[in-house]
Amino acid sequence: ITTSVSPFLVLLKSKRRSRYSSPAFQFLTLTVVTFGLVLPLACHRLLYSYYFLKSWYLDAFSQDFLQRSQAAGEAAVRYFEELAREEHQEVDPMDRKRPWLVVTIVTVKRKEEYHYLLQVASRFHRLLQKCNHCDRHEIHLCNVQEVPEEHTEARVLGKFFPLTEMYGEAKGRPLDMADNRFEKEKQDYQYCLSTTLSAFNPEHVLLVEDDAVPMEDFFEVLQHLLTQRFSKPYLRDALYLKLYHPERLQRYINPEPMRILEWIGFGLLGGSLLTALYFSVRGCPAGWWPVFLFFMVYAMVFVELVGRHYLLELRRVSPQLYNVVPVTECCTPAMLFSASSATRVLHYLDTVQCRPGFAKDMALYSFLKQKNEQAFVVEPNLITHVGLFSTLRGIVLEPKLL
Template identity: 35%
Template sequence: MARARFQLCCSTVAIVYMIQFLLLLPILCYNLPFSSYFLASPISNNETATLLHDFNQQRVRRAYSYFKSQTPGGNPRYYDSVENSSEIYLTVAIITVSRAVEKKRQYPGYVLQTSAGMDKFAKSHEFSRRTFVFVCNVDLNPQEHKEAMFLKKYLPFTERYGLSSFKLEDKYQNQHNYSIYQTKKSEGKYEKETMDYSYCLKVAKSFDPEYVLMVEDDAIPHNDLAYVLKYTLENHLVDNRRSTSQRKDFAYLKLYYPERWQGYAFDVPMFLELLSIGSVGGGVTLVVFQCLAKRRQDNYSSRLSRFLIWMVFFILTAEFVGRQNVMEVRRLSKYLYKFRQASECCTQAMLYPSAIVDSLTTYLTTLPSFKHTDLSIYDFTLQTNIPTYQLEPNLFYHVGMQSSLNKSRIKLLEQFLFRLDLTSSSIPGGKVE
């Protein structure tokens, strides 16, 4: 009798596992990037490129419509009032350079999408009237950056090699000399990248905000950015253990980290994360089965066996679905976002406390040799031993398929398919007063 029950149990478990991993998940995850089943998808690079191009054009049209639908002169007046106020809490610098493909003269419209999303963010309930957004054009020939030129009518701007809609000399006076950014136009690509970043960071800090948010022109904010960031600043980055709350010392808060590197890995934190998923899933399933079979009395070993079977079931499900997709569940609430120590890559969206900017830009602009800016910033934090943090899942989407450092190179396409449906809705539409 016991042997028959054991064989029935094994058969049932085998059938459930086969249905889950050989039928349901392949159907559900076939087109889900970063899942194990997506890797087996026969979709070609040409099909992927066409799909991404179409979605990008949709987002560009939405961004363009967003700005064109605004009341004439309304945006400049809005930011003039913010600039003239004495309570700027956050300054947002959108770093941009022309990405036109030289032969085809095609403009991908990245900065239009980013600017529309950040303008909406600045006018959100959480950050309205205390957030200043400007476009930082670091192109060697700023007049040729057509998208940035279009945005001049709607957002404040500064050009490293041109004009500014606000007077930098009035803000910096003698203690901040900008000649270091203007003297050379023959910098190497890594040196220019670092000097451009430092320039925009210094300009952002000149408005004397509490925080500076540096956003590259191919990063689109998620719809949850405002209320999640506000909660993080007021809770995770504040020490509430004392009688009066004090801000924690930190170098930066990373709001984007490449999804392709956010998967499960062979390290202790990821193992514990998988174990917690399995434990919660196995425990809940066991309780549900016990409630549905009230009359049945199982001994401890039977319940433990069921728990382990379901724990492995949920661990394998999470592994096959992919950590990037599992983490999307955290978007259900601002309380579920994971606050963790930051990794060294990348700079698509970084929030800095204003107090760190001077020492960071001094370090970046006096380097004996230059490498990728994100690595130089990480080296600075290692030398100063200042904590760094990041949020998961990302609060920005990276849409820049075309590299700004190498304009003829197109990056790996699969990574840009992730949550493509949401990036379209992240670009606001409709009239804004």
Template identity: 30%
Template sequence: MNFLRFCCCRSAIIKRQICHVIVLYILVFCLILPPICYRLPFSVYYSQKLYLWNLSPSAYARQVNDERIAKAVEFFVSESVSARLQDESLLHIGNLSNSSSSNNTNVSTTVAFVTTRRTRSLHPTEEYSPRYLLQTVAAVVRENQPSTRILICNMDPEPSAHTDAVYLSEFFSVVSRYGDDEVSAPHGKHEKEKQDYVYCLKKSLQTNPRYVLMLQDDALVVPGSLQVLDYVVRTKVERTRHGWDFTPNNDTRKLLKLHTPEYIQRDFHTVKPKRIAANLAELVGYGLFGGTLLRLLHIILVEKGQSWTLFSGFFFSSVVCCILAALAISRPHLLELRRISKYLYVMLDANDCCLPATLLPTAAARELVSFLEGETCGPGYPLDTAVDDFVSSKGYQQFAVEPNLFRHIGMYSTLHGVENTYLKHFVK
């Protein structure tokens, strides 16, 4: 009789827990996540049609871009800013300190913008200019951390037609490769991109910096990211090795990618085993942390403190629920939580893709110039692939800093001649 009573009580408890788990899953996946995530481009709940209603992605992108242009124009025409920029000392912005040196002196870093005109025909008689360069330079200047030189490489075949570069030449160093009869643009777009990159690297090295930060003109710095970059360089590149070995390390044979496309940040099919392990560890961490919180809430609100046993069927169901919720939200959006503190940023093996924002030590930049001068780029061998070949052949390491320190705001590709029409490729 006692055994039957025990079995009945146990069965009732299990049924109650199953009901609680079902209610939890319905609340999370049907009531909580959909209204939160329908605006998040990489979430499984994202709906571009619901987010934009009758507005086309192109119109929305131009609207947001125009807002940034207005802010950048207002910034540069401000009398106080204009007066500051006229001071030659303020041609040096940002700060990466050489903590590995014995005297701890501040060392200059050259921020080089590779830029050209990007226009798009809206109507047969109307063209749209996104004016990325004005926005991205203004964003770096707003960081207001003295001692790093800004260099603008105007790679337009008609330099004088790039009006933003001409305007910014009043405040910053601007160099042009074309515009006379001595140098003509290569026929292939990929080869031109490579030669322009090499030219800008060479000009950057003439300023004798310790680091070169190579930026495409549509790489927009996230506010506060230069301070984070300084911290990453000091603690993860110059003073310590990557991983758990905290031996002082003066070897800076490391390249940092400061923007990774979001679709790469969320993948688990990368060829980088350490990235897969790190992503899986993150996912399990979300599950354990969220599952523990949900179990504690269940004890307090539902069980009324009758049992304080953490490990139960509800706990394990909650862990699975949080893992599935993390996958539904998507890793690029969860990475934004790490912006709370510079100590939460991570440095992972970089995937073999993309060069919107790259930090190179001077020695690496010089070797890269020599390497690229001996390569020919084309549709099957773009610049980023050539840089990856350089990294692997010369014994360098290539890391990605996450969350991204720069955002890619480009709607129009000068290389591929296409417009991004899906909102996940455009950030506000």
């Protein structure tokens, strides 16, 4: 009996081995293990991953972010206290050269415990102090608070940086905020841009909001972009360069179709590498096309589920690796204009009135097709948006990171 059964057992074992060694079984196993086990365990705490467990971590992450922001605000207060104790030598206006770049911080009164304006101003000042090529850079504050003296932080920083104020007894009153907050924001933006051009006559203007903190490599990357990338004719006359786009909107499956080519390119690269690795292990390159197609899709799904944001972060290794792509619609925390493009923007904004559903970012974006203009966005972001409390849409009682 044993002798008669043994061939059957050998045949059964060989069938099992062939089933387990078939590509279909291996690919199914790899897919289930990767997307059903490994990635959920590895990515459930990654804020911009599909696997992020909002119900578990979002509240705690948001509170931790606010606490760190408050600590950064207190550090910024100490920074300017120390700066005030140092002796400063005023520069004679006649000795000033035409600024290459003016960083204009558009500011209103915000929640005081976070010192958003101080965070932004101290970071820009510190980065400029250690920058070797920034001798023609200036920092300018533009206070658009309806009652300027209420914004005490801006008044205090006026001792360190040039300060202009849009409103006041001699300058008239703002629009009724209840009527149109969005039009007021647009007009504030116009005023700050126009004042920067007239007061400094710079080559470039960087308009940043007072909750947009620059990254440590900010000026190094900006120098590379403006002197290298934007020296090319098709980039030189851009209407603007956006330095921030919300991380939650940076995915491949999103309204911006230009990312599809990047996604496919990543799939081709990842699929090629994984296919080569697979056949080097199996040693049988026959039937490579279905294998390559599987690994291409596998790589594309992998990077999308983990989060494109984390792939972009790898570009911070060098300024040369930062990407410049056609602009997307949302948000204006940090916008770079040349002197000529700033003049065009001011003219364009005069022709529209903003309203709910058509804020200044949408107005700027709408000009691109209407006026046959082009604009670009830098990836990854060059600033961190630290404000979770909106001054335009009202204070959020329980702010969230997402």
